[in-house]
Amino acid sequence: MRLLTKYIFRRTLQAIPLLFIISIISFLLMTLAPGDPTAMYQNPEAGNEQDFTAIKEQLGVDQPIYIQYYKWLKLLVLEGNLGYSFQDGQPVMDKIVSRIPATLTLMGTAMFIAILLAIPIGVYSAVKKYSPIDYIFTFNSFLGIAVPSFFIALVVILVFSLKLEWFPASGLRSNFDTFDLKDRLHHLVLPSLTLAFGLVASMSRFMRSSMLEVIKQDFVRTARAKGLTERVVIYKHALRNALIPIITILALQLPALFGGTLFIEQLFAWPGMGRLSVSAIFIRDYQVIMGTTMIAAVMVVASNLIADILYALVDPRIQLGKN
Amino acid sequence: MSTTTTKTKTDTIVSVENLKTYFYTEDGTVPAIDGVSFEVKRGETLAIVGESGSGKSVTSLSIMRLIPQPPGKIVNGDIKFNGESLLIKTEKEMRSIRGNRISMIFQEPMTSLNPVYKIGDQISESIIIHQKKSKKEALAEAINLLNLVGIPEPERRINQYPHELSGGMRQRVMIAIALACQPELLIADEPTTALDVTIQNQILQLMKTLKQKINMSIMLITHDLGVVAEMADNVVVMYAGQVVEQGDVYTIFENPKHPYTEGLLKSMPSAEKRIGKLYAIEGVVPNPLNLPSGCRFAARCEYATALCYDEMPDIQKIGNEEAVRCWKYTHRWEGK
Amino acid sequence: MGIPNPSVNRPVALNVKKMTGNDYKIEGKASVIWRRYKKNKLAVVGLGVFTLMCLLAIFAPLLTPYRPDVYDIFDSYYPPGTIPESGEFHLMGTDSMGGDIWTRIVFGARISLSVALLAMICTVSVGIIYGAISGYFGGWVDNIMMRIVDAIQSIPTFFLLLIVAAIITPSLWSTVLVLSVFGWTGMARIVRGEILTLKKRDFIEAARATGEKKSATIFYHVLPNAIAPITVIATLDIASNILAESSLSFLGLGIQPPTPSWGNMLTSAQELTTVMDYVWVVIFPGLFIILTVLAVNFIGDGLRDALDPKMKD
Secondary structure (H helix, E strand, O other): OHHHHHHHHHHHHHHHHHHHHHHHHHHHHHHHOOOOHHHHHOOOOOOOHHHHHHHHHHHOOOOOHHHHHHHHHHHHHHHOOOOEOOOOOOEHHHHHHHHHHHHHHHHHHHHHHHHHHHHHHHHHHHHOOOOHHHHHHHHHHHHHHHOOHHHHHHHHHHHHHHHOOOOOOOOOOOOOOOOOHHHHHHHHHHHHHHHHHHHHHHHHHHHHHHHHHHHOOHHHHHHHHOOOOHHHHHHHHHHHHHHHHHHHHHHHHHHHHHHHHHHHHHHOOOOOHHHHHHHHHHOOOHHHHHHHHHHHHHHHHHHHHHHHHHHHHHOOOOOOOOO | OOOOOOOOOOOEEEEEEEEEEEEEEOOEEEEEEEEEEEEEEOOOEEEEEOOOOOOHHHHHHHHOOOOOOOOEEEEEEEEEEOOEEOOOOOHHHHHHHEOOOEEEEOOOHHHHOOOOOOHHHHHHHHHHHHHOOOHHHHHHHHHHHHHHOOOOOHHHHOOOOHHHOOHHHHHHHHHHHHHOOOOOEEEEEOOOOOOOHHHHHHHHHHHHHHHHHHOOEEEEEEOOHHHHHHHOOEEEEEEOOEEEEEEEHHHHHHOOOOHHHHHHHHOOOOOOOOOOOOOOOOOOOOOOOOOOOOOOOHHHOOOOOHHHHHOOOOOEEEOOOEEEOOHHHOOOOOOO | OOOOOHHHHHHHHHHEEEOOOOOEEEOOHHHHHHHHHHHOHHHHHHHHHHHHHHHHHHOHHHHOOOOOOOOOHHHOOOOOOEOOOOOOOEOOOEOOOOOEHHHHHHHHHHHHHHHHHHHHHHHHHHHHHHHHHHHHHOHHHHHHHHHHHHHHHHOOHHHHHHHHHHHOOOOHHHHHHHHHHHHOHHHHHHHHHHHHHHHOOHHHHHHHHOOOOHHHHHHHHHHHHOHHHHHHHHHHHHHHHHHHHHHHHHOOOOOOOOOOOOOHHHHHHHOHHHHHHOHHHHHHHHHHHHHHHHHHHHHHHHHHHHHOHHHOO
């Protein structure tokens, strides 16, 4: 256990330069691109040059980029403060923290559904390679990769919400008085299934190829030569080995999943981080965009760490901290 | 050949009769085994010798009925185990034979064990399914087996993972797994090829001792004539999916009939003839998708005549226990 | 030797075809690739569909009597197949502004496909150069360059794309730029990986020993060997670019109307009432996006099998 703590500590230290680079890239992109965060205050009819200068000064965007960045970084390092929203002056951290549970619920559920479906699909496709059902699954996953997530969302809303009226199409809940689990789950169904759709498609492909790789290994032949049933050979001997690379792939999918969440939250009016950043983008609220990007990056980095720890747990050949 | 069907015990443990196992690939049919016949007697060690691609491994997998299907298929012939055909057995019946009455060890000890399970679990697995023992009893048995195959500190080893063991140790573990249910036949597919020379010898000696101890037969698949000389009672030489010569080990070594066997023996390094270049048979194995219609060895054979290129010779008996597939030993031979 | 793997014999079997008697002919590389490619039926269909889409784009003006940027608001929301009093036929109906959907789809194909192709060319070039430099020089150069790739790949880049897209004035070229900014990292990684493996091979050593220049070595020896994965990734990039363009345009951050693109034809779908009542406005551009992306992915899959049997599955 002490080894684990040490490992986590070391990995966290290693993540700092990475996050540093990420912050620089994001900051540069935002500030170098032409555009003006004071635009939202501009009203061609009223107001004059003077006012904007004052606002710019107040927001600090009149200063050179490196000073802006230095200030931003100093505030973050010394106080753990991600700055204040240009829009309403609220601390960015507070805004994000209030949105994280919704996003995590959505992403977690989608991932859970995806794993639950993709593993058996992938295993079946690999074991019954080139069977009609494998072709059906293969075609479906190609389809899942080809359909834009917003399009799926539209179809799903159209069919299951507007036409059939089975599930609500927007928001986190209808019951605002108390915590109503049934109500919450009812709202969660469509957005999480939509988000899971693309994920199932790509994960089941990975699972299939990982499984195909494993079932031609020598130890699978050994297992068969022992007289084990095909079930035991596949689900005990092959599956556990095939799952090992999937852990990494799951972690690698996370940034893409964040991208998908952005649309899903937008279309299903799901009050999460994605929706927060999309609205921040439209009003050029740099501080909020910067904050959500950094938090998302931290989540990605953290999930990579978790993936590596899980990796070491399933694969006895891997020891934490050794290559 | 024994045709009696007294329930389990016959003198011949396995008889392979005119076996043909083909692989159907996108590019055409590969006759990996093309009419192979031989038998393994109780208590004997039969060596199957040949270059890679000669069909020796496919032969062993055919006996185990572990040919991946598709693309592979046993298209003709029969395999009898104690007089009973294995080809008509159900998959369930086959499972009760695999790992129990016929066991197998493979060439690659490094990859033949499952990396994510402990040694003890991998050995006890077959004890549990074949002998219906509890997990605890099976683990105790696993410790005995590790002792038997000469692994020190077996109590500690059963809790280790394969990657913690050396190649030689892993091959011992493979042997322990194979012997777990005291099989009547052990098929060893190049068991020492991947190991270094000193370890090779240890493993071969171990197999010899264990064979006596539990009175099993061994079908040893190898390309290494040194191993054959060390271990075998009888030898089957295979080339391009066919048996080209078979006989007892002394006759084969002292008086090889087939030009291919001759070449193999000549290319064997030996202590006496240290001087000079090592002999190598010229040419390559024919493309299995495009086999010649005549003798498959003709293109590499120094005695080959027009007859050899035109017609495939049959395998025929010479003397009591010997057989060879070569025109040289027929009345039609008039060549060099 | 274990279970005989038929693919072991493949190169011989594929390249040498028996002609007559004992003559053998070594087939040309392209014909071998094409022969393998043809075996994947979906890939052949994909190629057909993609070619068709390209033809639609090229011959757009010949395929419709209308112009994509001239329309009459009074013609809005005709369902597919309608012939209004004026006698004009609308195969796929009209949109909220009265634009003929078929017309906008064929002209939109021009925009969507060129954006995807141009962005692919950018990402491929940047990726190859970046990966080649990183892999060839190795050491600390490689270390720093790869940390940057790591960083970019840890950011949910779509956030940043949106930022860039929101800030710069949207146009065809800006959309290409946005799609290329982060799209090159995968390619860079692949090329670097290929170079690292190839660097260890003998023929590179041999080229060095004969005194070839470093950069020459890369271009003449390493890149041709990495061509299989590069082609496959480049193909799949086209598909993901089409998707990304449609996503950006859907949010109103990509190609701006009246210029039609498949993505911005879907912008109206943001209002659910449109989707409910005028479903054709959304369905047709959506179908074209899905069909094209499917086709390109099938092509990528077929190419992977055809170019390098080892990469299969």
